[in-house]
Amino acid sequence: MASTLTANTADSGGKAPGNVALDARGVSKRYGRRWILRDLSFALTAGSLVGIVGENGAGKSTLLRILAGELRPSAGAVSLEGALGYCPQTVILNDSLTVAQHLDYFGAAYGLADLRRANDLVERLGYAGYRKTPVRALSGGSKQKLNLTIALMHDPAVLLLDEPYQGFDWETYLRFWELAAELRQRGCAVLIISHLVYDRSRFDHLYTLAAGQLHREPPAASQA
Amino acid sequence: MTTPSAKTLSADRPALTRTSRAYLTATHYALSELTRNRFAMGLLIIFVPLWYYLLGALFDSATVAFKYAATGVMLQVNSHNLTLLTAGLNTITLIVGFLLFAQTRSSAAFDRRLVLCGYRQVTLLLAKLTGMVVIAALVALYAALALLFFWRPPSLPLVWLGFFGDALIYGALGLFIGAVVTSEITGFFLVIMVSLLDTVFQNPVDNPVANKPILRYFPSYGPTQIVVGGGFTHGFTGYGLGYTAVWIVALALLGLLCFWLRTRAWNAGGRSHAGPVGPVGPVAQAPA
Numbered sequence: 032m033a034s035t036l037t038a039n040t041a042d043s044g045g046k047a048p049g050n051v052a053l054d055a056r057g058v059s060k061r062y063g064r065r066w067i068l069r070d071l072s073f074a075l076t077a078g079s080l081v082g083i084v085g086e087n088g089a090g091k092s093t094l095l096r097i098l099a100g101e102l103r104p105s106a107g108a109v110s111l112e113g114a115l116g117y118c119p120q121t122v123i124l125n126d127s128l129t130v131a132q133h134l135d136y137f138g139a140a141y142g143l144a145d146l147r148r149a150n151d152l153v154e155r156l157g158y159a160g161y162r163k164t165p166v167r168a169l170s171g172g173s174k175q176k177l178n179l180t181i182a183l184m185h186d187p188a189v190l191l192l193d194e195p196y197q198g199f200d201w202e203t204y205l206r207f208w209e210l211a212a213e214l215r216q217r218g219c220a221v222l223i224i225s226h227l228v229y230d231r232s233r234f235d236h237l238y239t240l241a242a243g244q245l246h247r248e249p250p251a252a253s254q255a
Numbered sequence: 256m257t258t259p260s261a262k263t264l265s266a267d268r269p270a271l272t273r274t275s276r277a278y279l280t281a282t283h284y285a286l287s288e289l290t291r292n293r294f295a296m297g298l299l300i301i302f303v304p305l306w307y308y309l310l311g312a313l314f315d316s317a318t319v320a321f322k323y324a325a326t327g328v329m330l331q332v333n334s335h336n337l338t339l340l341t342a343g344l345n346t347i348t349l350i351v352g353f354l355l356f357a358q359t360r361s362s363a364a365f366d367r368r369l370v371l372c373g374y375r376q377v378t379l380l381l382a383k384l385t386g387m388v389v390i391a392a393l394v395a396l397y398a399a400l401a402l403l404f405f406w407r408p409p410s411l412p413l414v415w416l417g418f419f420g421d422a423l424i425y426g427a428l429g430l431f432i433g434a435v436v437t438s439e440i441t442g443f444f445l446v447i448m449v450s451l452l453d454t455v456f457q458n459p460v461d462n463p464v465a466n467k468p469i470l471r472y473f474p475s476y477g478p479t480q481i482v483v484g485g486g487f488t489h490g491f492t493g494y495g496l497g498y499t500a501v502w503i504v505a506l507a508l509l510g511l512l513c514f515w516l517r518t519r520a521w522n523a524g525g526r527s528h529a530g531p532v533g534p535v536g537p538v539a540q541a542p543a
Contacts, residue, residue: 100520101371115371123368126361127291128284139280140372142273181372 050112052077052189052220053098058107059243060093067093069243071107075189075220080211080233083224084248085240091224092120094240095193098222113188114141120193122178126167130158130177133166134184141185149184155206156180172198183210190214192223208233277374281382288358289390295354299394303346304401310342311335311405319459322466323487324480325494332487334460336406340414340482341458343398344421344475345450351391352425352432352446359383359433359514360442367518376518380511387430391422413485420499421478425450427503428474431510434517449474474502 053075060068067090075081085091096102098109099117124133134149143149153159156176161169166177175198182190196207208230214221215235223234231237237248290296319334370376395418399411408414429446436442457479459466470476477498484491 099371101367103521117371119368121364123364125284125288125365127288132284132287136280136284136369137372139277140369140374142277142373181368185372 050077051075052113053109053111053222055098055109056107058094058097058104058109060090060097060102061105066105066243068097068104071244073238073245075222077112077188077220078215078218079235080215080221080223082228082231082234082237083222083240083245084226084228084237085224087226089240090243091226091240092193095119095191095222095224099191111189114185116182116185116187116190118179118182118190118192118195120197122171122174124166124174124177127165129163129165130169131162133177133181137181137184143185146184148186149180152180152183152210155210157203157206172200172203175199176203179207183214186217186219188219190219190221192221194225195223196225274375274378277378278382281369281374281379282385285358285382285386286389288362289354289386292354292357295350295357298346298353299350299397302350303343303398304404306342306346307339307401307405310338314338314460320466321459321483321487323483324471325484325488325492329466330483330487332483336408336486337458337483338460339402339406340408340417340486341454341460341479343402343414343418344457344478344482345454347394347398347418347422348425348450348454348475349447351387351394351422352429352450353443354390355387355426355429356433356436356442356446357429357439358386359430359510360437360439363434363517366514367520370518371520376515379518380514383430383514384507384511387426388423391426392419395419395422408486409489410485410491413491414482415485417478417480417482417485417495420481420496420503421475424474424478424499424502424506427506427510431506431513434510434513454479471498474506477502 051074055074056072058068058071059066071094083091083094093102095117096119097104099115099119100109101117101119125136128136130153134146134153138146138149150159153162153176156179158169158173158176161173166174169177175195179192179195182192196204199207211221211223211233224240228234228237231248238245239248240246314335316333316335318331319337320329321332321337323330366379369379395415398418399415402408402414403411425446428449432442432445436445453473453475456470456473457475477495477500480495481499484495
């Protein structure tokens with residue numbers, strides 16, 4: 032699934048529909064002699080919602096960490112347009128800080144002038160009552176909500192989500208998909224990886240990562 | 256990227272605005288995290304005076320020779336008072352080393368996420384250093400004031416300065432160990448062993464090989480010289496500051512280098528609001 036880069040879209044923040052927001056070319060990763068990813072290329076366009084599934088250990092998180100810049104590939108290149116939002120599989124928070132302090136801290140990281148969007152996300156994900164609660168006292172689901180809020184609070188052009196709804200109850204799961212659909216409508220390129228996908232119809236494209244390479248799944252409508 | 260709901264600081268504002276805000280925020284939370292370490296705060300409040308009391312009760316007021324390198328003479332000092340000074344150094348180094356180690360180790364992944372989200376590494380590094388300096392100064396001040404309940408040295412500011420210097424050395428050591436050691440127990444053990452050996456060796460009351468030239472290469476040599484100057488003389492020659500500064504700078508640079516390596520991002524995507532970023536790695540041929 033090789034792709035061709037489009038013209039620079041800096042003036043649109045990478046959010047003009049159809050423009051390539053993230054481009055990965057020839058990405059490979061190996062640990063020792065074992066190749067996890069092999070010459071993998073794909074593009075993520077603005078206003079699309081793409082899923083990658085695969086078995087445990089297939090290399091999904093490794094791929095996402097490379098795309099997010101957290102992990103260096105053994106070979107290949109990644110380029111992106113606009114701001115990046117990244118929600119890692121492992122909840123990475125500071126136990127001693129409260130929810131509100133996390134928002135303040137990451138607001139400074141993103142250079143946000145205000146936290147209106149962050150506070151709106153907290154309301155919509157249903158954990159506004161825990162703003163002053165230290166992370167160490169939050170449930171697993173609430174921690175995951177904060178983990179996700181941090182990835183979304185700066186309205187990114189590219190959003191990379193690693194198992195984003197693990198630990199969510201059904202209502203929060205549905206709200207998550209509402210948010211994902213909104214982000215796509217606003218021109219955000221959303222990539223979700225998961226070992227299980229229940230709602231294939233929610234994705235524009237779905238891929239399976241196996242043997243270090245991506246394989247495109249048939250559209251949801253043609254599924255048996 | 257500017258949107259109605261999440262505006263970034265406009266580009267025409269001085270760059271210092273965002274940088275200084277990021278620095279102040281990171282410093283605030285670094286200090287907040289350090290002072291919320293209840294175990295270390297408990298150690299500070301209880302352990303420091305208790306250690307003074309126990310060692311003060313155990314050691315009699317005999318006379319012992321201490322090589323005061325600033326003048327080159329062997330000072331005849333009170334062993335009880337000298338033990339109080341080295342006890343202060345011992346407790347301070349343990350507490351500050353432990354504090355910085357625990358903070359650096361526990362926040363490694365979080366700091367990396369902050370960098371991926373746009374925090375400049377140098378800003379986080381400066382915030383960590385600021386937190387270390389403030390906490391070292393406060394712990395040293397508490398230990399110096401607690402000393403007054405047991406003995407009044409001729410120059411308390413000089414005693415504080417020596418305490419402060421050693422606290423900085425061990426803060427930097429904690430930062431370094433926290434950046435390279437992932438096991439909590441291993442890190443604690445390292446801080447305790449280094450502190451015990453280092454500070455005990457400096458005291459001729461506990462250690463027959465004290466006053467030997469080789470001790471000047473130990474981390475607490477400079478601070479011990481400074482606190483002895485404050486405890487038993489009336490003048491300050493500045494001797495010991497150089498040794499102290501070298502250890503602080505060397506360990507801090509080592510710790511910050513390891514911190515920088517652990518938190519760096521290969522792709523500055525989280526910071527870039529326009530234009531492609533990358534490539535992030537060398538283009539090479541992978542096997543099919």
